[in-house]
Structure formats: structure tokens, C-alpha cells
Amino acid sequence: MGANDFITLFFLVAAVLIFFQLRSVLGRRTGHEKPPVDPFAARQANRDVSGQEEKVVQLPRREPVDEEQKWVEIDAVAPAGSELNQGLRDLVRADPSFRPKEFMTGARMAYEMIVMAFADGDRKSLRNLLSKEVYEGFEAAISEREARGEVVKSTFVGIHKSDFVHASVKDHEEQITVKIVSQLISATYDRNNTLIDGDAEAVAEVIDVWTFARDVRSKDPNWKLIATESEQ
Template sequence: MSEAFDIYTLLFLVLAVVIFIRLRSVLGRRTGNERPPYDPYTRPQPKPGAPEGTVVALPQGRGAEAPVGREPGPSKEDIAERLERYAKADSPLGKSLTALIKADPSFDPAQFLDGAKTAYEMVVGAFAEGDGKTLKQLLGDDVLDGFSKAIAEREQRGETHQSTLVGIDKADIIEAELKDKQAYVTVKFVSELISVTRDAAGEIVDGDPKKVREVTDIWTFARDTSSRNPNWKLAATEAAN
């Protein structure tokens, strides 16, 4: 029995050595393409060109930096190209947007509307959830005060509110204004929304969880064009229906 035990033991040892050598030959090689070890204390690097902590950010536009030897600011052709889909150049809106682009060459209506739609979705969700922290980042002081009071009153009544944004059908810039260096851009949103409010007992007091409503909102965003902060904040709201 001892001889059989010694033979089997020897065979297993030889087999283990062979497997170890083969694994080491495959897994132990370094190609130079390995990822560096993860460091949980290292701050992640932002994407190139992405400003930190932005909400409704105004990305750098095509006329943000003037080439050497030329006057700063976008050309007439560049402004016309930006406005082409959003306003006629000789219309009141076109003239207002032109003034805004000249005051802040990074302003681009297409990029602005993308950010405005994202902000709309975030505000609707944050209000339904009573998320004051998110609302504080997105709203101006006056609007934040109104939203906060509505949330507090809702909570005091023991009510809960649920909103599901099915989609934004349209988002159009309808007004723009530049007062000193403060820019205001008003957007008309047409969206599909499911909303319902329940009391403390879970009974529906407003809305319908199975009905999609078309909602039209008119929101005005504001930003100080002299500030290096690219964020826009919601300065005023109006429900058209």
C-alpha cells in the first residue's frame, strides 16, 4: 500500500508541476498593454472638454476663440449658420439671438436646446421625488423657493407624487433677451407626461397613472455671460395648459 501511495503521490506532484509551468507561461507574461492597478483614492479624470459640475452647460462654440490676426467673435456667416434652423436673421428672435451670440460667442442654439431638454427631464424627476439637492443645482433662487414650498406642502399633507416623462415632442426657443450681461432664453416644451398624486392612504387625489397627458411648459433659463461658469439656471416657469 505504501508503494502504491508513493507512486500516486509522485504522479500527482509531476502533473501539478506541469500545469503550473504551463499556466505561468501563459498568464505570467506581460505585454505592456495591461491596465494600471485600480486606485480608489485617485480622482477620475473628466472627459476632454467637459466642464466640471455643469448642469445646463454652454459648450465652447465655434467662435469662442478668435484666430490670430482676426477680430474676436463669430463671423456673420457663422451666426447665420447657427440661427438657420431656429430663427430668421431679420426677425426679432433672430436679432436677439445674434446679440446673444456676439456677447457670448460660445452660444449655440442647438447645443443649448440639448442641455435645456436634459434639464427639463431632471427637474420633472427631481420635483416628483422631492430631491431638493438636484433642484438647487438647476433652479434660480425664485423658482427654487416656489418648488421647495410646493414639495414641503405636499409632504405635510402626506402626499406622494409620481411623474413619468414619456418624451419631449418639441422644444423651441421662442424668446431671447440680453439685459446688460445677463442672458435670458425662453423655451417652449411640448411633452408627454404621466403624473399621479396619492394621499397618505395611497388613494389617488390627482392625475391618472394610466393616462398620458400632453403638457406645454414655457421655461426661461438665465446665465451671466460675463461669468466663467457655463451653467444656465431655470429663472421662470409658466404652464401653458
Template sequence: MEFFDFGTIFFLVAAIVIFFQLRNVLGRRTGNERQPFDPYTSARTGPKPEATSPAENVVSLPRRKGNGEPDVEAYAAIDAFAKPGTDLNKGMRAIHDNDPTFEPKTFVDGAKMAYEMIVMAYADGDRRTLKNLLSREVYDGFVAAIADRESRSEKIQSSFVGIDKADIVAAEMKGSESHVTLRVVSELISATRNSGGEVIDGDPETVAEVKDVWTFARDTRSNDPNWKLVATEADD
């Protein structure tokens, strides 16, 4: 009986030691796990460090003067994009006043990533990706076009070459929503094939220049950082 008691205690201790070792190796959920990728904000914020000091914050609120007016330095990045006093500059400043994280260059970088994702998702008929990046009205239009294409058993064969140019051409606040319009010039290889595999539109071997004017919007009152495509038009 003494041997049985000793063996029982020995295995119990061993089990406890193994438990704590696994706990240290595998870790625990802390509630601070990385959030899903967002193309509009990832370029602006980047990964957050585990511990920061005020000087290490990736995104800081604009400093304000004693009279409550934003410091001129807070608009430096905007002034580099658009001449002070122009409608474009005023629009971006208004957006910045309502959303201190807004900065033209990093916004354009994120919008370019979203542009490619949307173009390829439309070609592939990827409704899930489109739903996350489009407003309801634009999404319904894209999905209707995809469904019409599928009803004829047509498929789009696309290869995204790259974006030659992406410029902010308009910016404004509409109520609590910030709206930013981009003129995008991209290169794309695209061809539409019928059910028999014959090319009925485009060219599978030719790089074509595509010009678009897209408007993205975001509600500045929302905790959701995502911008969504709210309007599209071809730039002829």
C-alpha cells in the same frame, strides 16, 4: 551580518520597484480630471481631447472681419432657427455676441435634458438637484410646494415619457444676462396619492400632454457655464 545587509538592500530595492510600478498603473492626479456633468453645456462641448490643434477645437471663437464685425458665417446656425431680421434672430445674435459658445440646437438639447431632470426632481422632492438647476426665486417656489405636499403626506408618482417638441420662442440680453425662453410639449404619466395611497389627482395609467413655457438664464460675465431656470408658466 553580511547576510543581513544584503537582505536589507534586496527588500529596499524591491520596494522601490513596486512603488514605481504602482505609480505607472494607477497614475497621478494632474489637475485635468473631468468636471461634474452639466446638462446645458455637455451637448455643446462634449469631451475635450487630450491634445488639440486649432482645427480640432470643439468650440471656436467667431471669426471677425477686418472692420471688427462678426463674420456672417458665425450666425449661420442662428439663421437656420429664426428668420434674419426677426426679434428672435436678433436676440439670439446678441447672446452669441456676448457668449460665442451659444448655438441654438445644442442649447435646446441641453435644455431638454434639464427639463426632464427638473420635472422628475420636483416629483421626487429632490431638493439638491433642483438647487443646481433653478434660480433662487424659482427654487424657493418649488421647495415651498414640495414642503406643502409633504406636510399632507402626499406623494407624486411620475413617469417621464418624453418631449414631443421644444422650440426657442424668445431670446434677449438683459444687461450681462442672456435669457432664452422655450416652449416645451412633453408627455408625462403622473398621479398624486394621499397618505392612504389613494389617487387624488392625475392618473397613474394615462399619458398626459403637458405644455410649458420655461425661461433659462446665464450671466455671460461669469466663468460658471451653467444656465438656470428663472421663470415658468403653463402654456394653455
């Protein structure tokens, strides 16, 4: 077996290991979900009557652990005694299955899905991931872009950093705000295929502050994006 064969075998084994690690995170269940679905991914049970797949923001959740471990996990992502730390503690008391690190994993995946769906003009995916108000804003921007005959070509490079900013529970609604620093290649072309914005090769840093929410009383584990803000 030559050197190239060893390299090929190495990457094949690595791909298989990554696949099973992702399944171990995305496949967890609390016992209260709708028919089986992977977080952020559509399966047969999520098809609508037209046979098309639907996408949802089902942030990873797991069964409650002992009380002390919950607080240790919160202290690991938010300074003890801070407003954020207290907010996360209030959220865990209202929703014992909530786990900060698993939520952030799901939020990062949702972020990429939403960014790319907006660039592609994928209204169906956005409708299932966004609140009504946020969807209307995104849809209006897509419609204006289409009316001008513009096309956006984007490549999602990755997420450099993500942090919790705020967490709270009010009127039975849990809300979590996260700050995400990502890298994106994006270029906008007019109807004549002339570049009018962005760069088809340069990687740009994008900083967004997004807020996700769900009704803590609901058996539906899906979260939706309810507010967006960009930083320069």
C-alpha cells in the same frame, strides 16, 4: 445563432453607438469650465463636502466657429429679421461660444431633470438647477405636498417638441426662453395611497415655457432656470 440572438446583438450595438454619440455632445469643453463635468450630469469633481453628487445645468457649449456659420445656424432656428433672430444674434455677439442647437439639447435634458426632481421631492438637485426665487416656489410646493402626506409618482415619456421663444442680453445677463411640449404620466396619492389627482396610466401632454439665464461675464458655464409658465 438564432433570431433572438441577432435581435439582442442589434440592440447591444445600438446602445453602444448612442452612448458614444452622447459623449461626443456632452463632453465638449471651452477651456473655461470648472473641473471636468458632463452637462447636466454629476461626476466626482461635482461632489460636495458630504460626498453627495451635485447636479448643474451646464448647457453644451463649443469653441467659436466662423462668423458666417453662426448666422446660418441662427437663421435655421429663427426666421431671419424676426425679434427672436435678432435676440439670438445679440446673444452670440456677447457670448461667441453659444450655439443654438446645442443649447436646446441641454435645455431639453435640464427640463426632464427638473420635472422629475420636483416630482420626487429632490430638493438638492433642484437647488443647483434653479434660481433662488424659482427654487423657493418649488420647495414650498413640495413642503405643502409632504405636509398633506401626498406622494407623486411620475414617468417622463419624452419631449414632443421644443422651440426658442425669446433671447436677449441685458445688464450682462443672457436669457433664453424656450417652449417645451412633453408627455408625462403622473399620479398623486394621499396618505392612504388613494389616487387623488392625475392618472397612473394615461399619458398627458404638458406645455411649459421656461426661461434660463447666466451671467455672460462669468467663467461658470452653468445656466439656471429663472422663470416658469405653463400653458393649457
